[in-house]
Amino acid sequence: MSERLPALSLAAVPGRRARTLDLAVEIEQRGFSGIYCPSFGDAMGLCLSIAHVTSTIEFGTSIQPIYLQHPAALATSASYLHEIAGGRFRLGVGVTHGPVVKRLGVETGKPLADMREYVETMGAAAEQTDGLPPVVLATLRDKMVGLAVEIGDGAVWANASRSRMEHSLALVPAGRDGFWIGNMIPTVIDDDLDAARARNRKTLQGYVALPNYRNYWFEAGYEDEMTAVQAALDARDPDAVLAAMSDRWLDDCTLSGSVTRVRDGIEAWFDAGVTAPIVVPSSTSGGQAKAFAELFDAYG
Template identity: 50%
Template sequence: MGSRKPALAIAALPGRRARMIEYAKEVEQRGFEGVFVTSVSACLPFCQAVLQETSRITVGSSIQPIYFQSARLLADNAAFMHEISNGRFRLGIGISHAPALDRYGVKNTGRPVSDMRDYVAEMRSAENEVGPLPPIVLATLRDRMLDLACEVGDGCVWANGPRETVKKQLAARPKTSEDAFSTAAMVPTVIDDDVDAARNVHRKTLSRYVLLPNYRNYWKAAGFEQEMADVEAAIAAKDLDRIPSVLTDEWLDSTTLSGPESRVMEGIEAWYDAGIKTPIIVPSAIKGGQTAGIVSIFDMYDRKG
């Protein structure tokens, strides 16, 4: 088993932002690859804060939704962070999903692939004015967005993708093996000797994702038709409390990591073997949430030596 360390995802939640910056600094001190900031709250300001408090690690947005600001404004902000960090910033952008768009009052969206193509083109057209841009990484699930990432982007990132499906998608596209093209996957992770209890944390977390049609369609195509049919039956019956119970262990284990340290370490290595150059561990815990999850990752690698 290799000695490489993955990246960690950190959410800049209200009331905890200063503490999370301290954890990000510790990520660097402990030799992890980087910090990737989720779109839950103040994604880009948090990225900038972490870049200014660190000197080595990669810092990225995973992801910044394209509908939240103009391409020209994002290009200006991204070029700034790229310059002040000496090239350590990675700009992850994506379409996001309906609940998040509704929360921010975004009403007028078009077709995801064409909107993303136009957005990246507009960002790149601003480069002569705003300065060099960081690597642009596209959030992807289905093949069309992955193909677009290979065409116009510098990398791709999945969230909650089944590992074997991601492996097949990457294997079909030779460009993704190039050193300059980044491949990343955000993998929800709970370390605990009680595998079932760890899985139940993921059942709760991922229940909101299976409400989204685009995710359900992706997981159906990945071979989890029955699970998604059961979810849709629960939605139709307005029995959302039943959804966690229909999320099978097989489905969870394809998209998340759960269980004791040895099992989680094997899972991280499996993501590398699948062609993911940067596994992004999304830490949580049975008790203590993100903070306890981060500490459990630190402890696991301390014990590994």
């Protein structure tokens, strides 16, 4: 069986947005399976640009926060993108994280109820604009997975534990053919495994500070790690937070190390049932451009 190429996560970095589109073109030319844009920056704007500079690759928002705009407005934009892209676009929506919502000053309800209402309102609005693209719900724990199965066309995780995916995907009925499964995976390619892991620890340091993520990883079998993280957070000790993030836990939700180790890890994510492992590249020695160069070399 030939090796399967992952999808890639791409964000428009301020000051280098034109180069970001060049990267999108190169990603398509190199045969990667998709491009998915995280909530950092203008994901919908970037997707519109990707629609115009590419012709075959699938792409979408990995997470477009629902509290940023009215559902009717997002439905209109998504319908337009769906048509312009010739059906290549997926709309991933999510409730985003508590600190983000707090900065926005948004009044929210319960995540499940807010998501259900938002998607239903989008669907009703899109009846006037020739329908929606496939809608993918950003998920983590079981109840949101269930809602994605009920009202969505797919589910996308960020920083999921591979060992937990069998449990999570068991919630998707076998009859849901075409139900899309994505997961954003922090990835660092470096022969110095310790350095690569250290970079991924920094990436996930903010996530372990979020209660919903700690609860997820607790359920995934990392009780000791999450208990230690909580104690370190209570003590306001960032070094202790990093120390609590064990290699065992880190290697379950990120990819670190040599080219062979990372490529084998991506294959393992496919084998776990993920339709689209979405590599989120970082580098121990540079920014986004360097991280993509290292990834391209790995699949050169």
